[in-house]
Amino acid sequence: MKKIIAATIGNCVHVAGTMNFLNLAEKEGYETDFIGIALPIDTIIEKIKDLKPDVVGLSYRLTPEPLEEILDELKGKIEEENVSNITWIFGGTEPTAKVAEKTGIFTKIFYGTEDIDEVIGYLKGKDYIEEEYYPRDLISRIDSKYPYPILRHHLGLPTIEDTVEAIEKVAEAKVLDVISIAPDQNAQEHFFEIDKMDHRLDGAGGVPIRSEEDFRKLYNAAQRGNYPLLRCYSGTKNLIPFAKVLKSTIHNAWCAVPLYWYSDLDKRGPRHVLDAIIENQQVMKWHGDRNIPVEVNESHHWSLRDAHDAIGVATAYLAAYNAKKMGVKNYIAQFMFNVPAFMAPQMDLAKMLAKIELIESLEDKDFKVYRQARAGLASFPADLNQAKGQLASSAYLSMAIKPHIYHVVGYCEAHHAANAEDIIESCKIVRGVVRNEFLGTVDMTKDLVVQKRKEELIEDAYIILDAIKSLDYNSKDPLSDPKVLAKAVEVGILDTPHFRGNPAAKGELSTRLINGALYPYDNIERRVLSEEERIGRILYNNRIYDKKTAVI
Template identity: 60%
Template sequence: MKKFLGAAIGNCVHVGGAVNFLRLVEKEGHGTEFLGAAVSIDKLIQATINLKPDVVCIGFRLTPESVIPLLDNLENEIEKRKLNNITWIFGGTKPVANIARKYSFFSKIFDGTEDLDEVIQYIKGNNLREIKTSYSQNLIDRIESKYPYPVIRHHFGLPSLEETFDGIEKIASSKILDIISIGPDQNAQENFFTPEKMNHELDGAGGVPLRSEEDFKKLYQCSRTGNYPLLRCYSGTTEVFKFAKLLKDTINNAWCAVPLCWYNVLDGRGPREVLDSITEGQKLMKWHGERNIPVEVNESHHWSLRDAHDTIGVVMAFLAAYNAKKIGVKHYISQYMFNVPPSMHHKMDLAKMLAKIELIESLEDKNFKVYRQVRAGLASLSADLDVAKGQLAASTYLAMSVKPHIVHVVGFSEADHAANADDVIESCKIVRGVIRSTLHGMADMTQDQEVVYRKNELINEAKVLLNALKELYPESPNSWCDPLVLTDAIKRGIIDAPHLRGNPSAKGTLETRIIDGKCLAYSKKLGRSICENERLSELLDIENTIISA
């Protein structure tokens, strides 16, 4: 525990910065004393002698030239009174901070451009005289060193290798995020180990054309600057275990992201059948769990992006986590994609996420820890970039209600073009501005009565579907993580989405509608929305009629 002494010096009456800094200091368990505004250098020196602080924090936010005589006087007094053993830090506007940087007795200078997490990291430092910060290269350590400030992630991958390398270096140097998610092109995901199968007309489609281990290693080397961000990458859609080892060995993959039911013939991302991909996905989770690498099962939003009703979104979020736990994953990254479908109301969207959280985190124990990751919806941002910036900020504000550990920033440019380095930096700055405004005292929307009612309703509806999976497959030892059951449930439409219509591996008959901001199952036969019991009854009645015929 250290003792901090703070003051605004000279005739400066702007104390907000100093007061906020000292509050952060107190939250980290240190003692504080604040002398107030317009404190003379004599009074500051005398208080320093009497109170014997470890750190003295000085604030000044007036004209830059007027701080010079004050700092000259302070420097002389520090030398004369032999107070060099104390850590002196300064906070002010950028022009004033530039003046302060000329005085060697300051060990740290804040100019207002720092984000909250950077300030907290400084306070947490064991040696406050050391300006350099060490950056954890382990996701869990990085999260725990910053929480409640979330770590920031952004996707990046341009059709040009060289532009991607340069962009990663620029992003890392900006210290704006903690995790760069590499987006390889579809050729790399599907045919990295079988390049003879690549259609080179599609090189760069969807991401960066990575073609060798050296390409991955260079990505990592380009990130070794600034705040040394972690790297992670999409999983492969074929040769998944070789691809996983490649990512671990080259970029120290921060965590694995693998779907439970996708990256196959359902979405056209690969040639695998649904049963094969579920089986392989489970084995891939196990592979990472055995190596203590965190796992994200990016499952639920794939259904919601295809207009599945909210109940299926909640159920698949739970089943993804359930499968990860059963297979031995210790650190689980649970992604909550807001604004899907885009026309959902914010209250109902939040309720859906809270239902997912309550079910998923009911699985937590000493061997299974869940970390919340939030993001804006893929299709929710306008092609008008100025509008999209506002939408990104609004989505982030809503998502901060669930106190996330990770914020996955979706670049504001996504509806217009793939984010370049400057877009990534600007998007992260927008999100950081929102986070800074919400960490202390934002309105608790999770307690809104409509939100709570809808959350409970969704939990009850989800339990209907989960119980149905057990009752309809009594021969399975555990239907919730049985690849045969899950594959058959998709084929029969028990788990379904409207966008799967015409897909031979799915039922594709589910109808949904957005009603009062919720995405609900809909019966054309009844001409109204229906609850889960009604949906399953209608579905199974049709199935039984077909079988009888």
């Protein structure tokens, strides 16, 4: 373990930056010691002899002129006292840092404008200056920074030209690790059938990508700055051909594919539910076979349609379970907070912890889970100043689950689609939250209310999963059997209030937000239903014998 000692020199008493640096160093495994404020050079030399550090950090943030004489004295003492084998680093303002440069004493100088990435990179033994220092695959990028999350943001403006320019600006700003290309709906559904596009809708919801060359333009735009990785949605039709295009053009950082969706359930694709499940599983397998990470963006789709919390937890497990069964090795588990928008933070955190416990129970040497947190889009108000507050608030809550990836949602999204400047500002807000979070925070996961609700949700999720298994005890693996999974929607085990009137689903579920959590609700009896009671009714009405509930 390397030892770092640090102090301010001259008559400088500004220690916040120094303490932040030492805090980061400690989290990276260094032994650290803050030795004092405004220390004379002789005292620093004495401390070095006594403590025998590997690295000495000095800070000075006042008028630069007096610093010249102080550092001249230091340079003489280093030679005189034979402590030249120490690594010396300096932190200050830009004017004082320039004075420090001239001395030749310091191997690393921080000017006060550095992002946390550069500081972490230095502590990990790297300087993020050249292209080769920016990992070019997702897992390496995560490993280079964790426990600090990498940041992701989506980007897709109404023209290719505008999107290229925005990617260039964001890459040069070095605030974002992953750019998620957001194609318009025409591209997602008809990339291989341009003749079927309704060109009146070009650019609606994203960038109008019409060729592989368009993808390459976007990739080339990102080859600068901090070389952000690129990824793109899986599309809603011809998913495997689309996956091949993404791999060959933008080196897709990871695949995002649902289990049930882009089907009759949400009308975003032409597939029947059963066909969608089969094809989505095939897409998972295709990526798993090529060791490309996969995110099954499933659970929040149910919650966005007001399914109660237990369904959100159960489908989070189902998504990960199916990814593992399809051979996925690195799984990206997305945790969308603020869904529904008025959910209480305690209940929200409990729901995420329940999901984490179930999903990560699947981990083994061949299946690794990476946590990705984000805010729910509907939680952002149209007032831009309030929206900035929501972005910071949700990010702070999300840090409680220690995400590997933080998906930044632009604060402006309720008002307008994020441009480069909006994305850069949103990322800087989140980076400020992350920086403060790692100074030390209260562990909200240990809250007794949170823990109680988490355990309730895990128990309810198992009731749901057992009910799905009961749909066909002859199936070798009902939780990954497309026919069984489709039947779970058909009979209403998996249901949402938004499915009412949809012939592809049951559409009988009612839910209600009570004390900040979402529960199944009986509108006739005007009361919350327990999950056991809800499932029992469904199994009874469908004459399904279930060993757990024994309703028949």
